Amino acid sequence: xxxxxxxxxxxxxxxxxxxxxxxxxxxxxxxxxxxxxxxxxxxxxxxxxxxxxxxxxxxxxxxxxxxxxxxxxxxxxxxxxxxxxxxxxxxxxxxxxxxxxxxxxxxxxxxxxxxxxxxxxxxxxxxxxxxxxxxxxxxxxxxxxxxxxxxxxxxxxxxxxxxxxxxxxxxxxxxxxxxxxxxxxxxxxxxxxxxxxxxxxxxxxxxxxxxxxxxxxxxxxxxxxxxxxxxxx
Amino acid sequence: xxxxxxxxxxxxxxxxxxxxxxxxxxxxxxxxxxxxxxxxxxxxxxxxxxxxxxxxxxxxxxxxxxxxxxxxxxxxx
Numbered sequence: 001x002x003x004x005x006x007x008x009x010x011x012x013x014x015x016x017x018x019x020x021x022x023x024x025x026x027x028x029x030x031x032x033x034x035x036x037x038x039x040x041x042x043x044x045x046x047x048x049x050x051x052x053x054x055x056x057x058x059x060x061x062x063x064x065x066x067x068x069x070x071x072x073x074x075x076x077x078x079x080x081x082x083x084x085x086x087x088x089x090x091x092x093x094x095x096x097x098x099x100x101x102x103x104x105x106x107x108x109x110x111x112x113x114x115x116x117x118x119x120x121x122x123x124x125x126x127x128x129x130x131x132x133x134x135x136x137x138x139x140x141x142x143x144x145x146x147x148x149x150x151x152x153x154x155x156x157x158x159x160x161x162x163x164x165x166x167x168x169x170x171x172x173x174x175x176x177x178x179x180x181x182x183x184x185x186x187x188x189x190x191x192x193x194x195x196x197x198x199x200x201x202x203x204x205x206x207x208x209x210x211x212x213x214x215x216x217x218x219x220x221x222x223x224x225x226x227x228x229x230x231x232x233x
Numbered sequence: 234x235x236x237x238x239x240x241x242x243x244x245x246x247x248x249x250x251x252x253x254x255x256x257x258x259x260x261x262x263x264x265x266x267x268x269x270x271x272x273x274x275x276x277x278x279x280x281x282x283x284x285x286x287x288x289x290x291x292x293x294x295x296x297x298x299x300x301x302x303x304x305x306x307x308x309x310x
Contacts, residue, residue, distance in 0.1 A: 059296040098304045101293050137308045147239035148283075152294035165293030173308030179293035184263075190245035191262060197239075197246055197280065198269040204237040204278045 023094055024135075034173075036095045037135030042128050045087050049125050056130030057123055061102035069158045071114030081113040084121050091128075095135045097167060097177040099124055104163070104179045108156070140172025145207060149200035151182075151192035161185050162192035166200040168207065176203055236276050240283040247280050
């Protein structure tokens with residue numbers, strides 16, 4: 001493979017990947033696991049808001065503290081709300097699905113943030129203080145691909161719309177996840193879950209197609225699965 | 234070609250996906266959302282029930298007491 005590429009293109013071999021798009025990769029040969037982290041970026045974010053010594057929170061956004069549209073408007077010249085939420089959004093997309101729901105909720109108020117929203121955003125940063133070196137770890141399980149879908153019925157207090165959440169796991173690590181406000185109002189939990197099932201099916205079909213494209217490589221993955229066959233493309 | 238397995242913690246939604254009936258309570262749901270039902274009928278995906286305690290996607294909808302457990306289960310440590 002390497003020889004084939006060097007014959008056609010100018011290639012430099014830098015050895016095994018350790019850093020890619022701001023993500024640190026670490027491979028544990030013995031435990032057969034791969035870990036993706038963003039320690040540097042998280043550290044920078046925390047120190048930018050002067051929270052390095054802050055007390056950590058156990059959850060990014062407490063379920064009882066529901067965010068609302070109304071409130072005292074935030075002076076965005078002094079408090080860079082969109083900058084903060086933007087950085088958190090990047091983290092949640094790359095290696096931290098655990099803050100996905102909280103960041104999704106904060107991003108809804110990007111246009112007109114209030115003081116309460118700013119405090120909640122800092123709460124998410126504080127949550128990260130305790131888990132700077134956490135990241136996505138693959139290799140904890142033998143399951144090739146399995147999806148989970150859920151919905152939070154009428155979670156948004158302003159519009160009473162529900163939230164779709166899904167995650168696809170591969171070898172014990174999340175490979176695809178989403179937390180989004182549903183486009184329409186659901187009248188029951190069943191309907192909310194049904195709409196989230198629609199979203200998860202779209203993603204599952206994409207994975208299924210990817211499996212076909214990968215062809216033989218995929219068969220290799222499949223044969224490593226010792227548990228009940230979850231994904232068989 | 235096989236199917237992709239998806240876990241859902243709502244029996245009602247699973248029943249609605251597997252049995253194409255329209256009742257008084259579901260007839261208002263727009264046609265486009267029955268897309269999932271069609272894919273289940275074509276056996277491209279398969280929905281399986283799992284208990285709310287085992288629902289790993291919970292972390293993406295609400296921050297509850299089992300947040301830590303959920304976080305570990307999706308491979309963040």
